[in-house]
Amino acid sequence: MATKTPALPSICCYCGVGCGVLVEPLKNGDVAVVGNPDYPVNRGALCSKGLNLQYTVNDRSDRLLYPQMRYSRHRPLQRVGWDEALARTAAVFKTFIEQYGPDSVAFYASGQCLTEEYYVLNKLMKGFIGSNNLDTNSRLCMSSAVVGYKMALGEDSVPVCYDDIELADCLLVAGANPAWCHPILWRRVEAHKAANPSTKIIVIDPRATDSTAIADVHLQLIPGTDVVLNQALARALIENGDVDLTFIEQHAEGFEAYKAIVFERSLAESAALCGVAEADIRLAAGYLGGARAFLSMWTMGLNQSAVGVDKNLSLLNLHLITGQIGRPGAGPLSLTGQPNAMGGREVGGLSNLLPAHRNLANPAHRAEVQQFWGSGPLADTPGYTATEMFEALEDGRLKAIWILCTNPLTSLPNARQAEAALAKAKFVVVQEVSTQPETLAYADVILPAAAWAEKEGTMTNSERRISHLVKAVDAPGEALPDAEIICRFARALGFPGFDFPNAEAIYREHARLTAGTTLDISGLTYDILKTRGSVQWPYRAGQAAPDTARLFTDQQFYTPSRRAVIHPVAAAFRSEAPDDDFPFILTTGRIRDQWHTMTKTGRVSKLNQHIPQAFLELHPQDAQTLGVAEDDLVTVTSRRGDVRVAARLSAGIRPGVVLLPMHWGKRLGSDLNRANNVTSGALDPVSKEPDFKFCAVQVAKYRKP
Ligand code: SF4
16 A cells, blocks of 8 residues: 655666666555656666566565574574674684785675675775775676776776667677666667667677567677677778778777788688678678667677677777767667676776776875775785685685675586585675575575665666665664675774765765766765766766766777777687587576576566576577477586586577576575586686686486486
């Protein structure tokens, strides 16, 4: 039953599209949620996940309600008070830091954290504990794009906005299925194409998907050959005279070296390596070259790779050689998987970053942050990245880990190894909303956290749009907002600078620290956000119309030379190659109605109806060779583990390639649904992003022993 409380503007907590919603608190403590018709991203529309957002709050049946703790792994967890839980955790952290140094402890957080939460985590670990051991699951999702932007444009800066979709006359979608994973954005693409049929859509994906359904050309490449394909597109563009030599001469560097690389291989050779028709490469290059404005969109197919940075750079190169950047409808738009992966990058919430795009390796930047925080010196070497944390737990370098707002035993590659690492950890803190994550079984301390709509803060979506999230209802039991938990812990450790009265005070400090940087939001307050609804950074103080739809409109980039850099990336192969024993290429993916590890969407019966169980997608030819029929149980085995799921036959996947959805984990019973039993621990050498999209497996029809 609705009260007269007005509906409150907020943001969907699922994907990085960042749709606006209205949250209405109800008399019984529940909320009702609808799309916000005034929000520019979605104009009231929501996808299936957003339409069921209210259940993340209203279903409290599995909520963690009070802190729990145990003094030994052999003893059961017991209910304790907040003071006792945090005092013991602080004592354990202090002991490890004193005995083994600050790098013996770590925070592993999430792109679902609000910006204010990221900020205090970063300040505590980097400023006061004195280690850079703060990493997040954004490492698994966006870190290759971050490095690509920094190398090509000088900083991690998405130059475009969603309104460029409607202004582009060619869209290049690479390694992504936005029809399922970023649905509201894709609806805008579909509407644009329907209204302007001459708009060309190129999709690069090893599988036919709902996104390829409206493509003018689908380049169904062999997984891992993205760089070769992008170089072939570049070669065709150069041969056709469709490069912008004026832009290259005035605003870019590295073209000649790059040109030499792309001309090392003929189009026919590239086509054969990629497994696509040369004519289709020429067709796609013709669309790109003939475009008044082309926009590219990409996600995990490029990022989650042992050559993820190279893939990103090779795509960015297409924009730089054509001058398709810094003007309406043109530029690269990396789509974030998580709602606030961008906000985390803004505060420096990865183990190799500092706040506001400052450089960890730069002593002046470290000193600037140290002075602002009034902290000790900041460590000058990067901390452990996501997978490195678990390796360090396994070999004993890392003693204590604090995991919040993420479910690594489903989402990390080679998950059984991650499980073994967590079992060896000396001390594990899990800060969570619900009883769903598998990590709880390893926790020495469990801290109950407030959920979406139970706490206030800000998030930034994939187009640099910052929005305010409202607290609509109280959290159940003794659950607290994540930022408050971290600040209480910092105070228990005896550190100053964590006496924030509320989220807004944290935000104000964060905004002040951005002053003078490329993402300066020193002019942006909660009041402005609440009045305007949202703002794209930078938003500098003292400017008349300070929010920014597009970057680089003056073609001045953030590199020291102010020129963009065309990197001559070679087509390296660093993945686990198929062989006689493991002949199939496994890739992982997402399904329409589930999000990440299903701790939220998996509890909504409507969302479970779309695809109710894990599966292996394989080509009918391969199924016939293996003697497998639709719905037969199959075993998928790699050098690391196995999975047993039902077969789904699809002519839309390349023969020799199989796909597992990444959502299912162990908590639903056996761990045999978990794709990450088999995935590889290979990482991109620069971004340290895992190779979720490529490993070698064998597939066999399951026969009961
Ligand atoms: Fe939420 Fe993303 Fe769906 Fe929008 S598209 S409603 S942000 S899940």
